Amino acid sequence: MARTSLLTRSPFAPSFWRSPVRGTRFTALLGVVLLGGITLLFVTGLLSYAAYNPNLAAVNDKTPDKGILGFYLFDWPTDPPWLYRLTQGIHVTLGVTLIPVLLAKLWSVVPKLFTLPPARSLAHALERLSLLLLVGGALFEFTTGVLNIQLDYVFPGSFYPLHFYGAWVFFAAFLAHAILRTPTALRNLRHMRDSADGVDETGKTGEPGEPGKTGEPDELAASTPADPTVSRRGALGLVGGASLLLFATTAGRSFDGPLRRTALLAPHGGAEPGGGPGGFQINKTAAYAGISAAETDTEAWRLVVTGRTGTVRLTRAALRDMPLHSSALPIACVEGWSTSDQWWRGVRLRDLAALVGYEDPPDVFVESLQRHGSFRHAALRANQVADPRSLLALDVNGEELTPDHGYPARVIVPAAPGVLNTKWVARLTFGGAK
Numbered sequence: 001m002a003r004t005s006l007l008t009r010s011p012f013a014p015s016f017w018r019s020p021v022r023g024t025r026f027t028a029l030l031g032v033v034l035l036g037g038i039t040l041l042f043v044t045g046l047l048s049y050a051a052y053n054p055n056l057a058a059v060n061d062k063t064p065d066k067g068i069l070g071f072y073l074f075d076w077p078t079d080p081p082w083l084y085r086l087t088q089g090i091h092v093t094l095g096v097t098l099i100p101v102l103l104a105k106l107w108s109v110v111p112k113l114f115t116l117p118p119a120r121s122l123a124h125a126l127e128r129l130s131l132l133l134l135v136g137g138a139l140f141e142f143t144t145g146v147l148n149i150q151l152d153y154v155f156p157g158s159f160y161p162l163h164f165y166g167a168w169v170f171f172a173a174f175l176a177h178a179i180l181r182t183p184t185a186l187r188n189l190r191h192m193r194d195s196a197d198g199v200d201e202t203g204k205t206g207e208p209g210e211p212g213k214t215g216e217p218d219e220l221a222a223s224t225p226a227d228p229t230v231s232r233r234g235a236l237g238l239v240g241g242a243s244l245l246l247f248a249t250t251a252g253r254s255f256d257g258p259l260r261r262t263a264l265l266a267p268h269g270g271a272e273p274g275g276g277p278g279g280f281q282i283n284k285t286a287a288y289a290g291i292s293a294a295e296t297d298t299e300a301w302r303l304v305v306t307g308r309t310g311t312v313r314l315t316r317a318a319l320r321d322m323p324l325h326s327s328a329l330p331i332a333c334v335e336g337w338s339t340s341d342q343w344w345r346g347v348r349l350r351d352l353a354a355l356v357g358y359e360d361p362p363d364v365f366v367e368s369l370q371r372h373g374s375f376r377h378a379a380l381r382a383n384q385v386a387d388p389r390s391l392l393a394l395d396v397n398g399e400e401l402t403p404d405h406g407y408p409a410r411v412i413v414p415a416a417p418g419v420l421n422t423k424w425v426a427r428l429t430f431g432g433a434k
Contacts, residue, residue: 011111011114016111016114017110017111017222018222018224018225018226019222019225019226020221020222020225020226020227020228021108021228021230021231021232021235022108022111022220022221022222023108023218023220023221023232024218024219024220024221025218025232026108026220026232026235026236027105027108027109027220029236030101030104030105030108030239031105031182033098033101034098034101034102034105035178035182037094037097037098037101038098038171038174040090040094041091041094041095041098042167042171044087044088044090044091044094045091045163045167046072047087047091048084048087048088048091048334048417049073049164050072050073050074050076051076051084051087051088051415051416051417052076052417052419052420053075053076053379053380053381053420054066054070054073055070055073056363056379056381056433057363057365057379057433057434058434059365059375059377059378059379059434060378060379060420062158062160062161062164062374063160063161063164063165066164069164069165069168075381075383076381076384076415076416077383077415078383078384078387078389078390078413078414078415078416079414079415080415081329081330081389081414081415082330082332082415083415084332084415084416084417085254085330085332085338088332088333088334088336088338088417089251089254089332089336089338091336092145092149092250092335092336093247093250093251093254093336095142095145095146096146096149096246096247096250096265097243097244097246097247097250098142098243099142099146099243099246100239100242100243100246101239101243102138102142104235104239106135106138108220109220111220112131112219112220113131113135127180130173130176130177131173131177133169133170133172133173134170134173134174134177137166137169137170137171137173137174138170138174140166140170141163141166141167141170144159144162144163144166145163148163148334148335149266149267149335149336150267151267151335158374160374246265248262249262249263249264249265249266250263250265250266250336251263252266253266253268253336253337253338254336254337254338255338255340256272256280256339256340260272263337266336266337267335267337268281268333268335268337276399277396277397277398277399278396278397278399278401278402278404278405280331280339280342281331281337281338281339282404282405283333283335283418283419284373284423285403285404286403286404286407286424289368289370289372289373289423289424290370290371290372291369291370291403291424293403295369296369296403296407296408296424298315298316298317298408301315301316301408301426302314302315303315303319303392303409303425303426303427303428304426304427304428305352305355305356305427305428305430306356306427306428306429306430306432307353307355307356307357307358307429307430307431308356308357308358308430308431309356309357310356310357311356312355312356316394316408316409319346319347319392319394319409320394322347322351323347323348323351324345324346324347324394325345325346325347325348325388325391326343326344326345327343327344327345327389327390327391327412327414328341328342328343328344329341329342329344329389329412329413329414330342331418331421332417332418333417333418333419334417334418334419342396342397343396343397343398344391344393344395344396344412345391345393345394345395345396345398346391346392346393346394346395346409346412347391347392347394348388348390348391348392349361349364349380349384349385349390349391349392349411349413349428350385350386350387350388350390352392352428352430353385353430356430358430358431360382360386361382361385361386361430362382362385362430362431363379363380363381363382363385363430363431363432363433364379364380364385364428364429364430364431364432364433365377365378365379365428365429365432365433365434366378366379366380366411366422366425366427366428367422367425367426367427367428367429368422368423368424368425368426369424369425369426370423370424374419375419375420375422376422378419378420378422379433379434380411380413380416380420380433384413384414384416385430387413387414389413389414390411390412390413390414391411391412392409392410392411392425392428393406393409393410393411393412394408394409405423406422406423406424406425407424408424409424409425410422410423410424410425411423411425
């Protein structure tokens with residue numbers, strides 16, 4: 001008797017879950033929002049991965065065992081120059097905005113995770129397993145994503161493979177779930193305003209398990225509902241309001257000026273890090289990267305350029321004697337923050353390739369003075385080198401680069417992720433991507 005009494009008060013008892021807000025149509029609306037949102041998240045995430053050119057060189061590839069998961073990879077373009085800024089801004093901002101919707105959806109279906117018996121048949125067991133992968137994958141992907149954009153690198157490994165492989169597991173489970181549940185969700189939405197199912201605007205339910213006009217019982221409705229404290233419409237309003245608040249306090253980091261100050265929840269929100277020509281956002285300072293003034297001093301620093309005809313070493317003065325060009329390009333980072341166009345001035349990468357014997361620019365392997373970090377070395381494709389806007393920049397916004405922006409020289413390439421715009425460049429090896 002005691003055991004039976006304990007069971008009836010546990011989460012495994014239907015009577016334990018008493019909120020009158022739960023219901024298949026409440027869940028269906030959240031599910032439809034997530035169906036569109038998560039699909040867009042997955043697509044923009046795949047684009048973000050492709051932007052790193054992982055199949056060009058090992059230094060760019062943080063998931064070398066991806067196998068067929070890289071089937072879609074393509075040569076990342078340089079037009080439009082704001083492409084990565086757009087795709088990654090959408091990816092991160094949308095991910096943060098969907099958090100309340102995801103949590104509300106998980107809350108609405110949590111009783112199903114405790115139904116007994118755990119598996120009534122093989123098919124039911126497979127459905128429960130897919131649900132476990134779906135819930136676990138969602139929590140893992142959103143948690144690692146938020147930690148990454150907050151610069152909290154507390155992962156048991158590199159963020160890139162964890163998030164990449166986790167995304168495929170999560171989306172596979174999500175797709176299977178969507179295929180199974182979308183028809184039911186759409187039927188529920190068509191009848192959401194129909195009161196014949198016994199649900200009113202206060203969130204009260206009629207007889208639990210009674211079918212509505214869909215002909216199916218409401219399997220998520222409480223068997224013994226408590227008195228409502230909020231209607232389902234009110235609960236949806238709270239979820240929507242929370243999403244809107246997160247959007248408003250996150251999206252601004254993709255812009256400059258007053259809008260950036262609204263990004264209160266983002267590390268690169270708030271005021272700009274300084275004033276003047278170099279007063280725009282950065283990810284790593286020179287001090288953080290271990291760059292000393294001694295090695296960037298005019299007398300000490302030399303750019304080493306290697307290619308088909310040999311090696312040349314260039315001082316900053318020698319670089320300034322070459323034809324200089326200007327490009328207006330943004331900086332965009334994987335964490336979702338970006339800047340507007342900055343005016344960069346320097347030597348075209350394709351002109352440096354010509355110095356070492358290449359009329360048609362090949363790929364290039366870029367090495368930084370930075371000694372530690374995932375992208376202290378990076379490779380760029382031939383189309384990126386050949387673009388006339390791709391520079392080894394010496395100046396920005398009319399002034400010499402500051403140490404934090406990459407002095408004595410940095411790469412700037414249209415539409416490339418920030419980590420491929422290498423700062424504190426020491427060596428360029430054309431035709432040497434590896």
